[in-house]
Amino acid sequence: MKHSPVANIEFIKQVNTASVYRLIDEQKQISRVDLAKLSELAPASITKMTRQLMAAGLIKEVAQQASTGGRPAISLTCEIDPFIFLSCKLGRNNLTIALHDIAGTKLTDYRVALDSDPNNDVVPFLLAQITDFISANINPDKQHLIAIAVTSPGLIDRESGTIVYLPKHNLKDIPLAKLLTEEFNVPAYIANHTQALSLAELYFGAAQDCQDSVLLSVHDGVGSGIINNGKIFTNYNNQVGEIGHIRIDPLGLPCHCGSHGCLETIASNEAILKQIKGLIKQGHETCLSPENLTIEAICTAANNGDELAVQVLLRVSKLLGQAIAIIVNLFNPQKVLIKGEIVAAKALIFPMIEHTVQQHALGSFVPNLVINEAKFQNEPSMAGVALVRKALLEGSLLNYIIHEHDA
Numbered sequence: 001m002k003h004s005p006v007a008n009i010e011f012i013k014q015v016n017t018a019s020v021y022r023l024i025d026e027q028k029q030i031s032r033v034d035l036a037k038l039s040e041l042a043p044a045s046i047t048k049m050t051r052q053l054m055a056a057g058l059i060k061e062v063a064q065q066a067s068t069g070g071r072p073a074i075s076l077t078c079e080i081d082p083f084i085f086l087s088c089k090l091g092r093n094n095l096t097i098a099l100h101d102i103a104g105t106k107l108t109d110y111r112v113a114l115d116s117d118p119n120n121d122v123v124p125f126l127l128a129q130i131t132d133f134i135s136a137n138i139n140p141d142k143q144h145l146i147a148i149a150v151t152s153p154g155l156i157d158r159e160s161g162t163i164v165y166l167p168k169h170n171l172k173d174i175p176l177a178k179l180l181t182e183e184f185n186v187p188a189y190i191a192n193h194t195q196a197l198s199l200a201e202l203y204f205g206a207a208q209d210c211q212d213s214v215l216l217s218v219h220d221g222v223g224s225g226i227i228n229n230g231k232i233f234t235n236y237n238n239q240v241g242e243i244g245h246i247r248i249d250p251l252g253l254p255c256h257c258g259s260h261g262c263l264e265t266i267a268s269n270e271a272i273l274k275q276i277k278g279l280i281k282q283g284h285e286t287c288l289s290p291e292n293l294t295i296e297a298i299c300t301a302a303n304n305g306d307e308l309a310v311q312v313l314l315r316v317s318k319l320l321g322q323a324i325a326i327i328v329n330l331f332n333p334q335k336v337l338i339k340g341e342i343v344a345a346k347a348l349i350f351p352m353i354e355h356t357v358q359q360h361a362l363g364s365f366v367p368n369l370v371i372n373e374a375k376f377q378n379e380p381s382m383a384g385v386a387l388v389r390k391a392l393l394e395g396s397l398l399n400y401i402i403h404e405h406d407a
Helices: 003-027 032-039 043-055 121-138 176-184 193-204 270-281 295-303 307-331 340-360 382-394 394-407
Strands: 059-064 072-076 084-090 094-101 108-111 144-152 155-157 161-164 171-174 187-191 213-218 221-228 334-340 370-373
Touching: 003 032, 003 043, 003 072, 003 382, 003 394, 032 043, 032 072, 043 059, 084 121, 084 382, 094 221, 094 382, 108 221, 121 144, 121 171, 121 176, 144 176, 144 193, 144 382, 144 394, 155 187, 161 176, 176 187, 176 307, 187 193, 187 382, 193 213, 193 221, 193 334, 193 382, 213 307, 221 307, 270 295, 270 307, 270 340, 295 340, 307 334, 307 340, 334 340, 340 370, 382 394
Parallel strands: 084 144, 144 187, 213 334, 334 370
Antiparallel strands: 059 072, 084 094, 094 108, 155 161, 161 171, 213 221
C-alpha cells in the first residue's frame, strides 16, 4: 500500500523531531547550533522543532555561563519530572506495577500476588490494580501520564498489543493494548517479558557495548530475547525465541506445550526444585530439606560444596549450554546474558555452560563470545521501561505527546 505524499512528509517530520529529541536526551545539555551540526538538519528546521518540543513541555532552555565570561550560552535540556509512565510485569504468580519518569528512573512500585486459578479474571484484576495505583501515586496537577507498558511471559503480538497465549492465566487472543488505551486514554505497549528485557539490557544494561546479544531467562519457565543489529529479532507475528521448548531429552518429562523433554522441563526453577525433592526422597545425602526448598537455598548449598546441589546444577548448566550452543550457531551473538536465581551459583554454572558451548557451537563463533550474567536480575519493570523509551526515542510516543498538547 502506497502512502500519500502528505503522510510521508509527516513521517519524516516525526523521525527528524525524534532525532533532535534523542540528541538532547543523550547530550543532557546542547545548543541549537550543535544540534544542527550533529543532526545535519538546517538551523531553521532545528528552530521549528525545538520550539514545538518546548511548547509541549518536553524540553526547556538552560543558561550556561560562557567560559570567556561573556554572555551566557543558551542550551536545551529535556524536561523530566512532569512526564511519567507505568511499567507492569504480569507474571505467572505476581503482578508488579511501577511508576517511572520519562528518563526511565523508577519513582515507586507495588507488587501483588495473582490468583493461581486458571479461570481467574486476571485482565479485569490488572485494570483495577492499575486504576488504584494511579489514584494512589499520581498527582494529575503536577504529573502527566504518557503511557502504560505491560510485559508478560507467553506468546505476545507486540505489533497489535495482543496476548496471543498465556497458559498460566488461560488467556488467549486478548487485545490488551486496546483495552488499556480505552480505559486510561494513553498509548499502551505490550510485549513478551524476556524479549523486552533483552532490549533493556541493550539500552541500559550489560549489552550496551554490542549490537548482537541473547538474553536467556531461567525462572518459572526458560525464555530468550534476541537482539540482532540493535533491534529485537522477531517475525511477522512477533513470536520467536522459545528456547524453553527446544527438545533436550526425547525421553524426558511431558511439557505443557505437548512435547516431551523440553529444556523447560529440566532447567526451569520448578524443574530444578522437583529434581532436588525427588533425589532427597530417594535417600541422597544433602544439607537441603524438601520443606520450604528454594533455588536460593540450592545455590547456597552448591556454593558450600553440597554434592547433591552441585550435581543437579551442573546437569542443568550442561543442558543450558547445549541449548545456548544452538542459539550461538543460529545467531552468532557477541554476548549471551543469563538471568535467573541460579546465577547465585555463577562460579559453578558458568564454567560448565561455557565448556558445553565450546564443545557444541561452531569453533569460529566461540572465541569472541562473552557469556555473562544479565544486569537486571530482579527489576521486572525495566522491560516495560525499554518499550516506552523505544517508542519515545523512535518518535511515535513523542509524536503523541506533541499532538496531545496541540489538541
